[in-house]
Amino acid sequence: MKYRNALLLIFVIILIDQVFKIYIKTHMNYGVEGEIKVLGLEWFRLHFLENEGMAFGMTLSDKNAVLGKIILTSFRLVAVVFGFFLLKRLVKKEYSRGAIICGSLILAGALGNLIDSMFYGLIFSPSSYHYRSLSQFVPFGTGYAPFLQGKVVDMLYFPLFSGTFPGWVPFVGGNRFEFFEPVFNIADAAISIGVLTLVFFQKRFIHKKTGPAAEQAAA
Numbered sequence: 001m002k003y004r005n006a007l008l009l010i011f012v013i014i015l016i017d018q019v020f021k022i023y024i025k026t027h028m029n030y031g032v033e034g035e036i037k038v039l040g041l042e043w044f045r046l047h048f049l050e051n052e053g054m055a056f057g058m059t060l061s062d063k064n065a066v067l068g069k070i071i072l073t074s075f076r077l078v079a080v081v082f083g084f085f086l087l088k089r090l091v092k093k094e095y096s097r098g099a100i101i102c103g104s105l106i107l108a109g110a111l112g113n114l115i116d117s118m119f120y121g122l123i124f125s126p127s128s129y130h131y132r133s134l135s136q137f138v139p140f141g142t143g144y145a146p147f148l149q150g151k152v153v154d155m156l157y158f159p160l161f162s163g164t165f166p167g168w169v170p171f172v173g174g175n176r177f178e179f180f181e182p183v184f185n186i187a188d189a190a191i192s193i194g195v196l197t198l199v200f201f202q203k204r205f206i207h208k209k210t211g212p213a214a215e216q217a218a219a
Helices: 003-027 065-092 097-123 186-200 212-218
Strands: 045-051 152-157 161-164 176-179
Touching: 003 045, 003 065, 003 097, 003 152, 003 186, 065 097, 097 152, 097 186, 152 186
Parallel strands: none
Antiparallel strands: 045 152, 161 176
16 A cells, blocks of 8 residues: 555545534534434434543543643644654555554544644634534634644544443442443544554554565565
């Protein structure tokens, strides 16, 4: 697989992710008030939330949250830059198409959420629970947060089923539970698909091409 094809895949995923996020952020109320049941289904909903940059709606603690956010976003920026370097090496060394696609999915997801953290605070007004206060674009630098401190937009929610833990279960007996509770976005999904596919098919994917071309290159 050629490097430009991997870059094209990354670009398409980021484009879909960002278009979806921007639409949700500027057209939906925050939280339960604006929740939409897709095709009327109870188990597939659009539920607009924002988080500090952790995957699947997880947040940072309030203590030193700003510093933690800056450190987290900076780390991700370095990781994404290194990721492009690593992906190019995988292509150059002729790793399998599956490994390169999985790497592209992970990198696209990381970059998609990084864009939110870096720029959304600069270009959007705050989101609100009220319809008359929907978030909107503002002049660059006048948004709700400084550089590196924007919030990541989540919206995909799949509450497949819910119930109550039996009383005999330690610590959580009698508590309500819901599967699948986390709210996530397309970037999160791309990362999860890439990672899980690599885990389950690593023996098939994590290898270099073999054959006359590879042998000639090695020689």
